[in-house]
Amino acid sequence: MSSTASKKIFSLLFSSQLSNSIRLMSGFSGHKLVYSEFGEPIKVIHKEECITEAPKNNDVVVKMIAAPINPADINTIQGKYPVKPKFPAVAGNEGVGEIVSIGPNVTELKVGDRVIPLQSGLGTWRTHMSLSKEDVLKIPKELGIIEAATLTVNPCTAYRMLKDFESLKPGDTIIQNGANSACGQNVIQICRAWGVRTVNIVRNRQNLTELSDYLKNLGATHVLTEEELRTTSIFKKSGDLSKPKLALNCVGGQNALEMLRHLDNNGSMVTYGGMSREPVIIPTSALIFKNLKIKGFWMTRWSKDNASSIDRFEMFEELISMMTNNELRGPSHKMVDFDNFKEAIMNTMTVKGMIGKKYILSFSN
Known part of the structure; x- marks a missing residue:
């Protein structure tokens, strides 16, 4: 090989290495x-x-795979959510990605690991994220993309409400409104896995039979409309169903009051949403004579207060196990290319129907 040719090859190799560097x-x-x-x-x-x-030293770079658009994301952007980010802000709280680079001090994780963010407000609607190794959780690759991308909000909210307010055992009963919501569907599936019976309240609609069948297929014991809840006798029939120990409320107003009427003595009602925008009214008799406990729950606060607790990581372990064993499945959804983010946002804001689709940004391109 001539000296000139050798110089050209060396030059090309050097240029390539320099470009990569x-x-x-x-x-x-x-x-x-x-x-x-x-x-x-x-x-x-x-x-x-x-x-x-x-x-840098303890950081990883994550290439995002998928990130959902949640109602809380919309409310945050509108300024209607308790969390107020500093501007300019990157939107998005949930998602799943793959590590593409690690800092020199990172030994617990490697390139190719699939991870989810452990904090809210990190801004998941982006192609790449630089995060501290403490802010990600490695997940098994057999966990589905949809389940992984939506793990930290609705499944965790359902799990904590079922775990933290009453000591539920197989055969016990809980009651919830907004049962067709993403969180409500997770409540149904987790209760089925734990052997807990569920009474599920939904609004009346034209396709009620279809909705009822859908929820029962997930594991719902009973599905009632708000009107049926006022007159039901399912808790009075001998041997049919015990009175609920726990009520989960995301609606408020009259609907919450009707659920409260059926709670067993010493039971708890946990409010985690207010879709009706009507206040939760508690009769004095419910507090004095039934000794009911009225609580509120916000997953964001719980995660912040329990960032490094063993309870949090045991929760993730159990939920992931349920998901990989097909006991807990991801929400009805539609993947939307990242470039078409406006379509996904608009559809999230106007979603209607029996089961609202979760719109999920895809970064595959």
């Missing part, structure tokens, strides 16, 4: 969905290019 030093190019003021998401959210720097 520059790319690694400069980080990973991608895009993120950003907003700099509160308002309607379609108006204030915009997509912009970004560089995610190469990871």
Whole structure:
């Protein structure tokens, strides 16, 4: 080989290595969905290019695979949620991704591991994220993408409410409204796995039979409309069903009051939402003569208060086990390409029907 040819080959190799070094030093190019003021998401959210720097000592770079759009995400962007991010902010609280680079001090994780973020407000609607190793949880690759992407909000909310307020055992009964919601469906499936019976309240609608069949297929014991709840005798029939020890309320108003009437003495009602925007009214007799406990629950606060607790990681372990064993499945959903984020946001804000679809951003492209 001539000297000239050798120099050309060396030059090409050196240029290639230099190019790779520059790319690694400069980080990973991608895009993120950003907003700099509160308002309607379609108006204030915009997509912009970004560089995610190469990871420092204890950090990892995660390439996102999927990230859902939750009602809480919409409310946060609108400024209607208790969490108020600093501007400019990247939207999104949940998701799943794959590690593509690790810092020099990271030994517990490796490139190729699949992870989920452990904190809310990290901004998951972006192609790449640089996170501390403490802010991610490694998950098994056999866990489905949808289950992984939606793990930290609704399944965890359902699990904690069933676990923390009453000591439930097989054969016990709980009652919940908003049973066709994403959280409600998780409650039904977890109770089925634990042998707990569920009475599930939904609004009357044209396709009620179809909805009832859907929820019963998930494991619902009974499905009642709000009107049927007022006159039901299912708790009075001998040997049929014990009175509920726990009521889960995401509606409020008259619906919550009707559930309260059926709670057993010393039972608990936990409120985690207020879709009717009507107050929860508690009769004095319920407090004095039935000794009912009235509580509230917010998953974001629980996660913050229990960030490193053994209870949190045991919860993840049990939920992941249920999911990989097909006892707990992800929500009805539609994957939407990241470039079409406006479609996903609009559909989340206007979703109607028997079972609302969860719109999930896909970063596969």
